[in-house]
Amino acid sequence: MLNSTTRGLALAFGALSLAACGSGTPAATGSAAPEKPGKISVAASDTECKVAAAEVPAGTSTFTITNGGTKVTEFYVYAPGDRVMAEVENIVPGLTREVIAELPAGTYETACKPGMVGKGLRNALKVTGEHKALSSDAKLAEATANYKRYIKTQSDTLLVKTQEFVDAVKAGDIAKAKELFPVSRTYWERIEPVAEIFGDLDPAIDAREADLAAGEKWTGFHKIEKDLWITKDISKDGPVADKLIADVKTIVAKSNAAELTPLNLANGAKELLDEVATGKITGEEDTWSHTDLWDFDANLQGSKAAVQALRPVLEERAPDLVKTLDEKFAAAEAALGKHQKGDGWQLHNELSKAELKALSDAINALAEPISKIAPAITK
Amino acid sequence: MSDRMSRRKLFGLGAAGAAAVGAGAVVTRALVEEPTVAHAASISDPVSFYGEHQAGIVTPAQDRLHFVAFDVTTDKRAELVELLQEWTAAAARLVQGKEAGTFGTVGGVPEAAPDDTGEALGLPASGLTLTIGFGPSLFDDRFGLAGKRPAALADLPKFPGEQLIPEISGGDICVQACAHDPQVAVHAIRNLARIGFGKVSVRWSQLGFGRTSSTSRAQATPRNLMGFKDGTNNLKLEDAELLRQQLWVGAQDGPAWMTGGSYMVTRKIRMMVETWDRTSLGEQEAIFGRDKGAGAPLGKKAEFDTPDFVAKGGDGQPLIKDDAHVRLAHPTTNGGARLLRRGYNFVDGSDGLGRLDAGLFFIAYQRDPRKQFVPVQMRLAKTDSLNEYIKHISSGLWACPPGMRDAGDYWGRALFA
Numbered sequence: 001m002l003n004s005t006t007r008g009l010a011l012a013f014g015a016l017s018l019a020a021c022g023s024g025t026p027a028a029t030g031s032a033a034p035e036k037p038g039k040i041s042v043a044a045s046d047t048e049c050k051v052a053a054a055e056v057p058a059g060t061s062t063f064t065i066t067n068g069g070t071k072v073t074e075f076y077v078y079a080p081g082d083r084v085m086a087e088v089e090n091i092v093p094g095l096t097r098e099v100i101a102e103l104p105a106g107t108y109e110t111a112c113k114p115g116m117v118g119k120g121l122r123n124a125l126k127v128t129g130e131h132k133a134l135s136s137d138a139k140l141a142e143a144t145a146n147y148k149r150y151i152k153t154q155s156d157t158l159l160v161k162t163q164e165f166v167d168a169v170k171a172g173d174i175a176k177a178k179e180l181f182p183v184s185r186t187y188w189e190r191i192e193p194v195a196e197i198f199g200d201l202d203p204a205i206d207a208r209e210a211d212l213a214a215g216e217k218w219t220g221f222h223k224i225e226k227d228l229w230i231t232k233d234i235s236k237d238g239p240v241a242d243k244l245i246a247d248v249k250t251i252v253a254k255s256n257a258a259e260l261t262p263l264n265l266a267n268g269a270k271e272l273l274d275e276v277a278t279g280k281i282t283g284e285e286d287t288w289s290h291t292d293l294w295d296f297d298a299n300l301q302g303s304k305a306a307v308q309a310l311r312p313v314l315e316e317r318a319p320d321l322v323k324t325l326d327e328k329f330a331a332a333e334a335a336l337g338k339h340q341k342g343d344g345w346q347l348h349n350e351l352s353k354a355e356l357k358a359l360s361d362a363i364n365a366l367a368e369p370i371s372k373i374a375p376a377i378t379k
Numbered sequence: 380m381s382d383r384m385s386r387r388k389l390f391g392l393g394a395a396g397a398a399a400v401g402a403g404a405v406v407t408r409a410l411v412e413e414p415t416v417a418h419a420a421s422i423s424d425p426v427s428f429y430g431e432h433q434a435g436i437v438t439p440a441q442d443r444l445h446f447v448a449f450d451v452t453t454d455k456r457a458e459l460v461e462l463l464q465e466w467t468a469a470a471a472r473l474v475q476g477k478e479a480g481t482f483g484t485v486g487g488v489p490e491a492a493p494d495d496t497g498e499a500l501g502l503p504a505s506g507l508t509l510t511i512g513f514g515p516s517l518f519d520d521r522f523g524l525a526g527k528r529p530a531a532l533a534d535l536p537k538f539p540g541e542q543l544i545p546e547i548s549g550g551d552i553c554v555q556a557c558a559h560d561p562q563v564a565v566h567a568i569r570n571l572a573r574i575g576f577g578k579v580s581v582r583w584s585q586l587g588f589g590r591t592s593s594t595s596r597a598q599a600t601p602r603n604l605m606g607f608k609d610g611t612n613n614l615k616l617e618d619a620e621l622l623r624q625q626l627w628v629g630a631q632d633g634p635a636w637m638t639g640g641s642y643m644v645t646r647k648i649r650m651m652v653e654t655w656d657r658t659s660l661g662e663q664e665a666i667f668g669r670d671k672g673a674g675a676p677l678g679k680k681a682e683f684d685t686p687d688f689v690a691k692g693g694d695g696q697p698l699i700k701d702d703a704h705v706r707l708a709h710p711t712t713n714g715g716a717r718l719l720r721r722g723y724n725f726v727d728g729s730d731g732l733g734r735l736d737a738g739l740f741f742i743a744y745q746r747d748p749r750k751q752f753v754p755v756q757m758r759l760a761k762t763d764s765l766n767e768y769i770k771h772i773s774s775g776l777w778a779c780p781p782g783m784r785d786a787g788d789y790w791g792r793a794l795f796a
Binding site (some may be wrong): 113115116328372377 | 452464784785787
């Protein structure tokens with residue numbers, strides 16, 4: 001997975017390399033770039049690969065590889081994801097070979113491969129100097145616009161469903177309120193990372209009892225949840241319900257007005273899975289109602305929506321990452337799908353430890369590639 | 380009193396390592412001085428990742444352990460092989476004291492999660508070794524390995540009295556991380572687990588804080604949590620011929636991918652230390668068959684004296700009882716079968732009943748468990764008087780392939796060839 005995701009980055013560099021190659025004298029660009037070394041020597045052996053420079057200026061670099069070992073070796077310069085930027089094969093013991101690499105600014109790896117197999121002995125190589133921004137900004141802008149449309153549809157329904165929930169609470173209809181609780185939360189959980197931008201409102205809407213400091217006033221969904229499932233008395237929850245819908249209205253207005261960056265989308269997709277890992281799999285989110293799997297599903301869908309909005313950009317820059325994400329999203333959905341029950345989900349406390357571990361594994365498998373989206377889109 | 384002083388010094392040295400050498404050596408006996416000298420010179424140095432055999436077996440036992448067992452979650456053979464290659468590359472870096480990925484904790488772009496978790500930044504290699512093993516469950520039909528399962532990797536029989544917990548037993552792949560610094564060992568396992576997400580899942584893991592065996596004559600025999608020297612007759616680095624006979628899988632043993640490898644048995648053994656501690660010294664020594672101070676076999680003077688299983692006391696009874704641990708475990712009473720033990724003490728907090736959750740994480744390497752661990756343990760499980768104070772709660776059996784020839788090699792290469 002590490003590989004397929006870093007491979008994504010390689011494409012970003014690939015697009016860059018054309019621009020860099022045509023930009024003339026690389027050594028003259030950017031005063032911060034290190035001085036151009038003549039040739040970079042590489043001392044290769046069966047167990048070591050000593051590259052004389054760890055940082056070179058953008059443009060062409062010449063590597064001189066001497067094989068001091070007993071095995072035939074190879075030398076590579078890789079862009080992230082093992083995209084080959086330069087290679088020289090069949091360096092027999094005792095031989096010295098040269099290879100020229102054209103490298104735009106960025107982070108690379110060099111590798112010697114004694115025996116010509118395996119991952120090789122890796123070293124980091126930093127290339128610095130002027131580098132032009134990518135020309136696909138229009139696609140990134142389209143991605144955020146797309147995601148904003150998603151926020152709009154979700155928040156519209158969030159308002160409607162929260163109002164229904166609040167009405168049921170105020171009417172004292174415990175059964176109906178219990179039924180609406182996980183449903184209204186679904187729309188909230190799908191877009192929660194955006195809501196979190198407005199720090200003080202998120203806790204007012206979604207704080208759990210355990211989150212509170214001594215003496216702090218508890219409001220929002222989970223206060224009503226406890227009254228619905230534990231105290232079974234919602235007669236005094238009218239003001240809490242009123243405040244909930246007022247806070248939700250405020251946050252919906254703010255969310256729809258917020259300017260989002262592609263990075264917000266990438267990080268939001270990751271944060272939603274972090275939410276699943278820390279709150280839902282443990283059953284801490286809905287500790288009274290045990291309706292955590294509704295939230296789990298909503299987080300997963302919200303994460304997927306953010307990734308889908310970025311998809312055109314990712315397909316261009318990181319096609320392998322897109323493939324991995326598709327595969328792992330499908331696996332996570334399938335793992336969760338086993339616990340569907342009617343229109344909803346099994347309760348958290350109906351799942352065995354082994355079933356929870358399977359869900360945890362699926363989220364871990366998905367979250368690692370998702371954490372690679374941010375660097376892929378910012379390059 | 381002076382005996383007690385020196386015992387405390389001994390513990391001090393084990394924990395504090397090089398720092399305590401000067402002070403400790405003056406007041407303690409040769410037994411204590413000897414190992415610390417050899418120890419101190421290498422406590423932060425790297426151990427080579429390459430060689431005929433994997434490091435972490437006859438490597439002089441380091442002070443700390445983090446052991447992990449994984450279940451393979453991918454069903455794709457190619458993904459598993461890819462992971463083993465990534466792990467090998469990361470392991471080769473980690474044992475040199477380098478970071479898990481080439482960009483490390485702070486060398487990457489700010490938008491990316493660092494490719495090393497960072498807690499070992501600035502720490503030396505600390506003698507880190509990473510040793511891989513493959514469990515019997517890997518050899519099912521998922522990866523086409525059924526035909527490659529070694530006969531010696533036969534499931535262990537049920538031993539009388541064991542109370543194994545399935546969730547902390549077995550696994551498809553294990554990695555034993557040993558180092559002189561616990562942070563270095565934990566860092567290695569954490570980064571390997573991270574690289575493995577989506578392909579493997581941590582099944583269980585175990586920390587060990589103090590070695591309970593010596594695997595070199597340059598090391599003193601340490602004590603287990605019962606306060607005894609146990610495993611005096613351990614196979615050691617210097618016993619080349621014995622290692623060939625008892626530790627390493629020979630070419631004639633088969634399968635070919637295991638030649639130069641070894642089989643590891645892990646057992647988590649909970650000790651009822653509270654009841655043990657209120658047992659009289661005489662009874663404790665009778666149970667082990669050794670003197671608690673010097674570790675000498677009963678009736679002898681020094682730790683490495685050969686036990687006399689025939690000698691009788693004034694009462695006409697054997698000096699070393701028939702059910703004493705040393706008699707039952709000794710090679711001379713087991714057809715010469717020996718083990719290379721490499722276990723660690725553990726204390727996993729407390730058990731909620733006012734007792735320490737403590738014991739021994741037993742690790743033993745050998746050429747063929749069917750002829751070594753299994754018969755010895757069967758005998759111990761049936762008759763060892765120590766059983767009243769211990770309980771086996773986890774079990775693992777692992778085929779550890781030979782060492783990495785060079786950087787082109789990878790964990791499991793010959794197995795997956």
